[in-house]
Amino acid sequence: MIEATGAAAGVPYPLGHGQVGVTTRHNQCVCIRHIVKRDAELLVDLFHNLSERTKWLRFFSPVGIPAHKLWDEATRLSDIDPRIQAALIATIQRDDREQPVAVARMIRSTPLSDTAEVAIVVRDDFQREGIGRTIFDLLVQVALVQGIKQLYAITLPENQGMQRLARGVGLPVSVRVQAGEMTITIYLQDPAAKDERRWE
Numbered sequence: 001m002i003e004a005t006g007a008a009a010g011v012p013y014p015l016g017h018g019q020v021g022v023t024t025r026h027n028q029c030v031c032i033r034h035i036v037k038r039d040a041e042l043l044v045d046l047f048h049n050l051s052e053r054t055k056w057l058r059f060f061s062p063v064g065i066p067a068h069k070l071w072d073e074a075t076r077l078s079d080i081d082p083r084i085q086a087a088l089i090a091t092i093q094r095d096d097r098e099q100p101v102a103v104a105r106m107i108r109s110t111p112l113s114d115t116a117e118v119a120i121v122v123r124d125d126f127q128r129e130g131i132g133r134t135i136f137d138l139l140v141q142v143a144l145v146q147g148i149k150q151l152y153a154i155t156l157p158e159n160q161g162m163q164r165l166a167r168g169v170g171l172p173v174s175v176r177v178q179a180g181e182m183t184i185t186i187y188l189q190d191p192a193a194k195d196e197r198r199w200e
């Protein structure tokens, strides 16, 4: 069920409460939904299940988020401002509780900006199962609905997984490497189409 709460909340975009069920390559049922405030605990749980390598790729540091800041960060990251943010979480049901396996989020600087930064992480024991692809494609769809024209990810040049994920969306992509960081931009609206419009 998609519940449109945006108008009541005075924000331009509805914050979806729908959920999507998908099956991984190894037949695990995964539920993908928007992050809500009470998910802070799940974000902490996810963080504790990331390897140093995955933290390095996501946060550019093997520690990721320092332990004393983890709860504050998780609380902040689960309190979504729908005017400028969207965040999806993928979870499984195991041992009678919901366990997180991936998060994908995007943020833009102002509600009027048509460019958003994206970030994604999949728990190590669930990587290469197709979850990154599914949650990322869903986030791209949210971006399209919100009128975003460019999505960019700041990543490390060695990050083959992120590069394949971005290219696999099937939209035009540009890559720029500067000061040891790679910015991958996905064009939801073809930049050439934008130029043509200028000449109409």
Ligand SMILES: CC(C)(COP(=O)(O)OP(=O)(O)OC[C@H]1O[C@@H](n2cnc3c(N)ncnc32)[C@H](O)[C@@H]1OP(=O)(O)O)[C@@H](O)C(=O)NCCC(=O)NCCS
Pocket (backbone or CB within 6 Å): 054, 055, 057, 058, 118, 119, 120, 121, 122, 123, 126, 127, 128, 129, 130, 131, 132, 133, 134, 153, 154, 155, 159, 160, 161, 162, 164, 165, 168
């Ligand atoms: C990058 C990441 C999100 C991919 O998620 P995933 O669930 O493992 O990806 P999927 O199984 O859906 O595969 C998506 C594509 O990435 C490719 N891929 C995934 N991991 C890869 C790796 N380590 N090396 C090369 N390619 C990889 C897959 O082959 C697939 O390619 P295809 O679509 O061309 O067939 C995941 O590896 C991750 O969390 N990495 C650490 C955090 C990170 O790098 N975040 C990005 C910076 S913000």
